[in-house]
Amino acid sequence: MNALRLRTGDSGKLTTLVLFLPPALVLFSLFVILPVGEAAWYSGFNWNGFGKPTNWIGLDNYRFVFANKAFATAFRNNLLIIAVSLLVQLPLALALAIILTDRFRGAVALRLVFFLPYILAEIATGLIFSFVYDGDYGLLAAIYRLFGAEAPHLLASSSTAFPAILLVVVWKYFGFHMMLFIAALQGMDRSMVEAAKIDGASRWQLLRYVVIPTLYPTIRLSVFFAIVGSLQLFDLVMPLTRGGPADSSHTMVSFLYNFGVTRMRVGFGSAVGVILFVICITFAFGYKRWIMRDE
Amino acid sequence: MSEEAPTVPFSEDGWSPAAFAKVAFLGIVFLFVAIPLIATLLGGLKSLGELRTNPFGLPQVWEWENYAGILGSKRYWQLLFNSLVIASLTVAITLAVAAMAAFTFAHIHFFGSKMLLNYFTIGLLFPSATAILPMFIKVRDLGLLDSYLGVVLPQVAFALAMSILLLRRFFRDLPSELLEAALVDGCSYINFFRYVTLPLSRPILSTVGTITFVHSWNAYLIPLVMLNSDSLYPWPLGIMVYQGEYSTEWHLILAFITLTILPTILLFLFAQKHIVAGLTAGSVKG
Numbered sequence: 163m164n165a166l167r168l169r170t171g172d173s174g175k176l177t178t179l180v181l182f183l184p185p186a187l188v189l190f191s192l193f194v195i196l197p198v199g200e201a202a203w204y205s206g207f208n209w210n211g212f213g214k215p216t217n218w219i220g221l222d223n224y225r226f227v228f229a230n231k232a233f234a235t236a237f238r239n240n241l242l243i244i245a246v247s248l249l250v251q252l253p254l255a256l257a258l259a260i261i262l263t264d265r266f267r268g269a270v271a272l273r274l275v276f277f278l279p280y281i282l283a284e285i286a287t288g289l290i291f292s293f294v295y296d297g298d299y300g301l302l303a304a305i306y307r308l309f310g311a312e313a314p315h316l317l318a319s320s321s322t323a324f325p326a327i328l329l330v331v332v333w334k335y336f337g338f339h340m341m342l343f344i345a346a347l348q349g350m351d352r353s354m355v356e357a358a359k360i361d362g363a364s365r366w367q368l369l370r371y372v373v374i375p376t377l378y379p380t381i382r383l384s385v386f387f388a389i390v391g392s393l394q395l396f397d398l399v400m401p402l403t404r405g406g407p408a409d410s411s412h413t414m415v416s417f418l419y420n421f422g423v424t425r426m427r428v429g430f431g432s433a434v435g436v437i438l439f440v441i442c443i444t445f446a447f448g449y450k451r452w453i454m455r456d457e
Numbered sequence: 458m459s460e461e462a463p464t465v466p467f468s469e470d471g472w473s474p475a476a477f478a479k480v481a482f483l484g485i486v487f488l489f490v491a492i493p494l495i496a497t498l499l500g501g502l503k504s505l506g507e508l509r510t511n512p513f514g515l516p517q518v519w520e521w522e523n524y525a526g527i528l529g530s531k532r533y534w535q536l537l538f539n540s541l542v543i544a545s546l547t548v549a550i551t552l553a554v555a556a557m558a559a560f561t562f563a564h565i566h567f568f569g570s571k572m573l574l575n576y577f578t579i580g581l582l583f584p585s586a587t588a589i590l591p592m593f594i595k596v597r598d599l600g601l602l603d604s605y606l607g608v609v610l611p612q613v614a615f616a617l618a619m620s621i622l623l624l625r626r627f628f629r630d631l632p633s634e635l636l637e638a639a640l641v642d643g644c645s646y647i648n649f650f651r652y653v654t655l656p657l658s659r660p661i662l663s664t665v666g667t668i669t670f671v672h673s674w675n676a677y678l679i680p681l682v683m684l685n686s687d688s689l690y691p692w693p694l695g696i697m698v699y700q701g702e703y704s705t706e707w708h709l710i711l712a713f714i715t716l717t718i719l720p721t722i723l724l725f726l727f728a729q730k731h732i733v734a735g736l737t738a739g740s741v742k743g
Contacts, residue, residue: 174645179561181647186558186577186617193614194580197588197595204591211594258486261479272483274729276490281725281732283675285693286718289700289710290497299505299707301496304512333490341737365475394584397677401697415586415678423682428590435587442583 198439205433211426223433232409233434236417239324240392243413246328247335247388255336255384259343260373273344277337284334288401291330292317295402320410323403327411330398335391339384346380347373382454389449393442414438501712508708523712533716535688536695539605543680543691544673546609551616551669552662558617559624560650564636574625580618585611586678593682607683608691612676616669627661628654667728668735674721692717 205223207215227233258276262269279287294301295316303313316326350373358372396415399405405412405420412420414434422431492513500508501523503516511517527533561567562574585592592611593602601607631654639649655662677693684690687698696717703709725732 173640173643174647175565178646178650179565179567182557182561182650183573185554186621187573189554189610189614190577190580190617192595193592193611194585194588194617195576197591198583200591200594201588211590254486257482261483272487274725275487277733278494278722278725279490281671281675281721282718283677283693283721285675285677285696286714289696289714290493293497293500293707293711294493296707298705299509299512301492301512333493337490338737341733345737390582390584394586396586397675397693400677401700415584418586418589419678422590423593428594431590432588435590439583439587442587443579446582 198435201432201435201439204428205430205436207429209428211428215429219429223429224437226430227433227437230421232405232412232421233414233417235410236405236412236414239411240395240413242324242328243331243392243395244389246332247392248385251332251336252339252381252384252388254332255339256343256374256377256381258336258340259347260369262340263344263347273341277341279334280338280341282334284397285401287330287334288398291326291333292402295326317403318407320406320408323407323411327399327402330402331392331395334398335388339388342380342384342387343377346377350376379454386446386449386454389445390442393438393445497711498715500708501715503708505706505708508711520708523708524716527709527713527716532695532699533713536690536692536717537720539689539695540674540691540693543605543608543612544670546605547612547616547673548666548669550609550613551620552666554613555617555620555665556624556655556658556662557650559621559628560646560654562621562625563628564646574621577618577621580615581622585615589678589682592679596683602683603685603689605689608676608680611679611683612673616672620665620669623665624658624661627658631657663728664731664735667724667731671721671724671732
């Protein structure tokens with residue numbers, strides 16, 4: 163009976179389902195989910211991508227990845243991005259949001275200016291900063307010359323290249339986190355603030371006990387975005403250093419591109435991809451389960 | 458809560474040391490953000506020699522031919538055209554495919570619908586780089602390497618998860634009486650989608666469209682892996698080639714950067730509401 167209803171008196175429910183769902187399902191499975199499974203499969207082979215993979219080497223690719231010094235550096239660099247995102251970028255974004263949620267002349271314009279770097283392409287941002295850091299023509303060089311000093315070539319030294327990239331990461335992304343906080347602050351119940359003020363709370367107490375606690379859910383979310391974003395950083399690295407000098411400034415994705423894609427080492431690159439995938443998924447589920455469990 | 462008029466500021470505004478510190482802080486951050494951008498814009502108007510001696514100030518001699526030369530080149534317009542084609546196709550296909558899927562998730566109860574929605578959500582959790590090699594092999598085997606579509610389809614696939622979630626929430630929040638009344642009157646689901654849901658969903662469609670556009674316009678990795686011919690390159694690839702050719706002629710590179718980020722900045726000024734709403738939309742749980 164039910165089946166009959168489904169076929170006749172259902173206003174085309176079944177037809178809609180059959181027409182509307184498959185395009186998304188096919189595209190998503192074909193280009194997002196299936197490649198992850200294939201990466202797991204290819205990572206067991208030594209394969210250059212032509213013909214069929216036949217040279218099965220088991221877990222050797224993973225062994226090669228973990229034994230690779232540049233990968234260890236890349237992994238450490240990813241952790242550094244996360245640290246800077248949490249310790250520098252997040253407090254900066256929070257402070258700016260608290261100031262710019264108040265209405266004063268220029269507040270809205272400043273919000274937009276601070277958000278602007280976020281929508282610029284990473285490639286353009288990277289090129290702008292390779293100019294800023296340029297030892298001959300760059301802005302930094304000009305400042306050094308002002309004091310009569312010789313300008314350093316930040317991006318050409320393996321001890322300064324990655325710290326220089328970290329500064330660009332903050333420049334590019336703090337505005338996004340600031341906007342998240344502003345959106346949350348605008349939705350917050352101002353009568354709480356008013357009540358606390360009437361009760362004689364100091365500005366610091368107001369922030370510490372009223373404003374920041376209402377932002378906890380947004381802070382947790384901002385941390386989540388910062389970490390997921392850090393794990394996929396690639397575009398910014400390419401115009402600045404391409405991972406160099408001496409592989410000192412790779413992230414895991416630029417490592418994957420450099421050692422897997424450009425050399426068509428499909429098995430090795432896939433192993434890096436699988437490691438990255440496991441890190442992302444473990445983090446996402448762990449974070450959802452342990453940190454964001456109330457939301 | 459809707460009228461925001463009498464906001465209570467978090468802090469009093471008088472001319473106190475605290476207020477002064479606040480202004481100084483905002484000023485420093487403003488300079489931190491603005492100086493690289495302004496120097497890029499102005500650098501494109503200087504000669505290479507002047508760039509070295511005067512990187513911050515206004516040009517002493519305004520070298521308009523840096524910009525004019527690029528604007529007069531076929532190369533610049535070809536890059537923008539390629540980016541525009543790729544981004545427009547990505548937006549069009551993403552909106553069509555995601556809206557249809559979101560509609561079924563919002564209005565049709567079927568076995569496994571929740572599981573399927575969770576399946577799409579997985580797409581939010583890892584970057585496209587993780588499986589870029591198998592994706593390359595797939596695109597190659599489909600014969601789509603070095604074509605617009607070889608870039609567009611993977612980009613659509615990665616845009617679907619977020620788009621479906623945002624659209625579904627909006628569709629679901631439309632008044633349910635509309636659908637009930639339409640069904641009673643003998644309207645089919647497909648016609649309801651076509652004539653009621655879509656016209657009512659213009660705001661969310663433009664938000665989702667804008668984010669997808671910005672992501673595709675700025676994308677680097679997927680086009681880098683899928684395209685070989687310069688003639689198909691979108692601008693982020695093209696500008697890297699340009700930088701390789703003119704390596705230290707910074708005045709030209711800066712002019713080129715300015716001209717390529719200009720469309721983004723203009724779009725941002727015109728559609729800032731959609732862009733800010735869209736790019737921060739993930740923060741509201743669906």
